[in-house]
Each structure stands twice: as structure tokens, then as C-alpha cells.
Amino acid sequence: xxxxxxxxxxDPVAQLTLNxxxxxxxIFILVPKTLTDEELQLEFSQFGTxxxxxxxxxxxTSESKGCAYVRFSRPSEAFNAIENCDKSYKAIIAxxxxxxxxxxxxxxxxxxxxxxxxxxxxxxxxxx
Numbered sequence: 559x560x561x562x563x564x565x566x567x568x569d570p571v572a573q574l575t576l577n578x579x580x581x582x583x584x585i586f587i588l589v590p591k592t593l594t595d596e597e598l599q600l601e602f603s604q605f606g607t608x609x610x611x612x613x614x615x616x617x618x619t620s621e622s623k624g625c626a627y628v629r630f631s632r633p634s635e636a637f638n639a640i641e642n643c644d645k646s647y648k649a650i651i652a653x654x655x656x657x658x659x660x661x662x663x664x665x666x667x668x669x670x671x672x673x674x675x676x677x678x679x680x681x682x683x684x685x686x
Contacts, residue, residue, distance in 0.1 A: 582633040585640060587647040589613065591622040602628045605642060606635025627652055 589598065598611045613626040630636045640649045 582651055583609070583631065583636050584627055584629045584652040585636050585649050586652040587626055587628065587643075587649045588624060589622070589626045589647065591624050593622070593626075598626055598628065602630075602639055602643065605630070605639035607631040 593613065595611050595613055598613065599608050602608050602611070607630060608628060609631055610629040611626060614623040615621060616623060628636075628639065630639065636651065640651070643649050
């Protein structure tokens with residue numbers, strides 16, 4: 559139900575699965591490091607209404623990491639983009655964001671049990 563019976567509060571992990579459709583509107587893609595937000599928006603608007611684009615950037619240099627998120631208005635538009643965009647984007651449905659307080663580590667498990675997708679190719683995706 560998404561409610562923690564013991565405390566009567568919303569359980570954030572359960573909420574992630576309750577709102578599946580909301581989370582199925584965001585795709586994760588690999589992009590050339592030279593691609594701009596505007597170009598990305600234009601490229602993916604052919605598959606549906608693009609609500610938001612985010613090219614991941616290095617915090618220190620502001621250079622593109624070679625990967626991005628595109629959020630559509632509806633899940634069907636996201637799936638349309640995955641099926642029909644250029645295969646070089648390697649588009650997939652993005653995992654839901656996990657609240658930072660749930661990304662815990664322990665001495666036995668130094669890596670968080672819940673991890674978000676981070677650009678999978680070291681140094682990002684090569685320029686196309």
C-alpha cells in the first residue's frame with residue numbers, strides 16, 4: 559500500500575513501485591559529448607512531448623559525461639523513443655530516483671544496496 563503500518567507514514571521504497579507509470583516516462587541515453595540540451599530536446603521531440611532533458615555534466619569542469627535523461631509526458635512516448643531512436647543512444651527506461659536516505663552503506667556492505675544508474679562507460683560516450 560506504500561504506507562508503513564508501524565508509523566502510519568508513507569514508505570518511500572513502496573512509493574517508487576506505486577508510481578511506476580510516472581517513472582516510466584524517463585529514459586537514459588548515451589550521447590555525444592558535444593550534444594546540447596536544445597539539440598537533444600529537438601531530436602527526441604519526434605517521439606512525443608519532451609517535458610525535460612538533462613545532460614549529465616562533470617561537477618568540476620561542466621563538461622558532458624556523455625549520457626543524459628529525457629523525460630516524456632507519457633510512458634508510451636518514452637517507449638516509442640526507445641524503440642525508434644537511433645540505436646547509438648542505447649536508450650533504456652531510467653530507474654526511479656532513490657531518496658538519499660535510502661542509499662545507506664554498512665561496514666559489511668560498503669556499496670549502497672540501492673544504486674542509481676551512472677554513466678556506464680568511463681569517460682562517457684565517444685563523440686559520434
